[in-house]
Amino acid sequence: MNVVVLVKYVPDPQGTPELDDAFLVVREGTEGALDPGDEYAVEAGLRLVETHGGEVTLLTMGPETASAALRKGLSMGAHAGVHVVDPALRGSDALATARVLAAAVRRRPFDLVLAGVESTDGSTGTVPMTVAQLLELPSATFARALSVEDGVLRIERPTDLGFDVVEAPLPALATVTGSAPEPRYPTLKGIMQAKQKPVERLALADLGLSAEALAPTQRVVGLTRAQERAAGEVIQAGEDTAKRIVDLLAEAKVL
Amino acid sequence: MDLSETAEESMLREQAREFLRARYPIQRVASIADGAGFDRHAWQEVAALGWAGISAPEDAGGAGLGFVEECVLGEELGRALFPGPFLTTVVLTLPALTGAPDLVKEVVAGETVATLAWLGPSGEPGATRFPIGAGLAQDRPGLYGSAWFVPDLALADLAVVAAEGPAGPGLWAVRLDQDTISRQDLPTVDTTRRLGALFLEGALGRALAQGSDAERLLEHLRDRALAFLAAEAVGVASRALEMAVEHARTREQFGRPIGAFQAVSQSLADAYAEIESARSLVRWAAASVAARAPESARAAAAAKALASEAAVRTCERSIQVHGGIGFTWEHPLHRYYKRAQWIQAFLGWPAELRARIAASLLDGPGDENERV
Structure with a gap:
């Protein structure tokens, strides 16, 4: 089976991304990495082709530096990469990104598209499902386990009480959570082979898309810092201790 | 000679650093250092990534790289104070085992920890150049003598021993589970890399190299x-x-x-x-x-x-x-x-x-x- 994994190059996941004057994430001249969430999707894809045969192709859209994300995934064991890189794509919103990715996926036969749940920088969490919609694929989201049998994708989706089993006929799209099996570390051989693996570079024209069709439909108009977590309340032992605790629990709607 | 780092070496460095940061945070290194000094299971995990076979040939299960890459890894292992036998098993002994492909395979797979025993009591290879004698005038043939400052000796399964035999100097591969062998821990300042003394009284070994080789x-x-x-x-x-x-x-x-x-x-x-x-x-x-x-x-x-x-x-x-x-x-x-x-x-x-x-x-x- 042919698995396409959508991957993203994000600024250092441990740090706080910087924003420019237009509220766009600064991507040039910063340290970055393959989004750690996407590594789970790569791992899931590798496991599926190890069982069923086939290839894992990584697909990314991003500036030149984004090739580092492909290289990381290739060193984990993915077979090929596709890099959509075009200056006109700078600042693309989630919908434009999904259009580009869908157009790139469509270019060759595939059975399954995998993605992380959301990126650690943009965090919209909307791109995978939009890609599924554009490709008219069923989407099975938030998988902690995936399997394929007789042309049917089956995932386990954690819920508050346990998990749902969701099935979809292939071709399909699934998003993979961080409770799926841990991503593997690249072996030395994997690292050394990564550079020899094929990476196709595509521009917008190759995808038959025009910059106008990708004009943003969303725009960030303002930015507010998240409130710092306030100090907790310490309740001293005394006569009204119990009452104060009960009041707080009621206030938090626990009682 | 172009000494700049290649793209592959940079990737090796990045990936090694990422792995070591995730798996060997300093707290873990500290607890290993203050405890047994070694985690055998962890060494096998490292071997599974191909590190133990970094410069072993591919047909022996290695990655077929070279000493420059070993040193790239070495800098990262130093950064992390990696508490495993990379120096001894990979750097000091693997090249001596070339003539024994079965031993290379064990080492590359992380099943066997190996070290090199070639220093005399002064810590110098030169002083008593080969401190251990081979097949001397004892009643049975074997390796006799002592070697000092053997790194990772306590955890090693195999030692490559430098000895002076009847036909001149030689190197022998010696399994350390023989009852003709005893080991002694030496006080060591860095407990992630302990030293020991090795005593052989008629231990059996497999010849690896002789004479000027x-x-x-x-x-x-x-x-x-x-x-x-x-x-x-x-x-x-x-x-x-x-x-x-x-x-x-x-x-x-x-x-x-x-x-x-x-x-x-x-x-x-x-x-x-x-x-x-x-x-x-x-x-x-x-x-x-x-x-x-x-x-x-x-x-x-x-x-x-x-x-x-x-x-x-x-x-x-x-x-x-x-x-x-x-x-x-x-x-x-x-x-x-x-x-x-x-x-x-x-x-x-x-x-x-x-x-x-x-x-x-x-x-x-x-x-x-x-x-x-």
Whole structure:
């Protein structure tokens, strides 16, 4: 089976991304990495082709530096990469990104598209499902386990009480959570082979898309810092201790 | 000679650093150092990534890379104070096992931890060049004698033993589970890399190399060890400097970060300059040793002399910059300092190495093959 994994190059996941004057994430001249969430999707894809045969192709859209994300995934064991890189794509919103990715996926036969749940920088969490919609694929989201049998994708989706089993006929799209099996570390051989693996570079024209069709439909108009977590309340032992605790629990709607 | 880092080497470095940061945070290293000193399961995990077979040929299950890549890994292992037998098993013994493919396979798979026993009681290979005798006048043939300062001896399954046999010097592969063998732990400053003494009383071994082959092999192993330890020292120093810079940026006194005071910032700038010089020497040494070039003994000795000094001095500067906290057991700096001191002491102090380099340059003008 042919698995396409959508991957993203994000600024250092441990740090706080910087924003420019237009509220766009600064991507040039910063340290970055393959989004750690996407590594789970790569791992899931590798496991599926190890069982069923086939290839894992990584697909990314991003500036030149984004090739580092492909290289990381290739060193984990993915077979090929596709890099959509075009200056006109700078600042693309989630919908434009999904259009580009869908157009790139469509270019060759595939059975399954995998993605992380959301990126650690943009965090919209909307791109995978939009890609599924554009490709008219069923989407099975938030998988902690995936399997394929007789042309049917089956995932386990954690819920508050346990998990749902969701099935979809292939071709399909699934998003993979961080409770799926841990991503593997690249072996030395994997690292050394990564550079020899094929990476196709595509521009917008190759995808038959025009910059106008990708004009943003969303725009960030303002930015507010998240409130710092306030100090907790310490309740001293005394006569009204119990009452104060009960009041707080009621206030938090626990009682 | 182009000594700059290739794209593949940079990737190897990045991936190794990421793995070590995730799997060997300093807290884990500390608990291993204060406990058994070794985690066998962890070594197998590292072997599964191909690290134990980094320079073993691909048909032996290795990655088929070379000594330059070993040194790239070495710097990262030093940065992380990696508490595993990479120095002993991979750097010091693997090349001696070439004639025993079954042993190479065990080592590459991480099943067998191996070390090299070739130092006398003075810590020098030269003093009593081969401290262990082979098949001497005892009533049964075998290896007899003692070897000192054997790194990772307590956890090793196999030792490559340098001995003087009837036909001259030789190297033998000796399994350490024989009852003709005893081992003794020696007090070691860096508990992530412990030393031991090995006593053989008629132990059986498998011949690996004899005569001048054995001598050449030992010289090559020493060059490898010196260059690799220098790479490790650069890693140790870089990390100690990073910690100092971080502290100097955030710790405030008299209303500003202490890094704003010249006494602090200039000391750290000097450390940086020393580390970068050492890094360049390490690249030269790694490339020379990898190519088995005539100057490899000098290059390896020079790199180890400078890099180990840089590491010790950087740790000392870092401890001073950290102030009181740098002196505590809880702070990890003392662990870096101890590794730096271990590296500086092992296989020759900087002054001894420089004396050897000088002697080889002055006594044998024009002869590049002169051993250091």
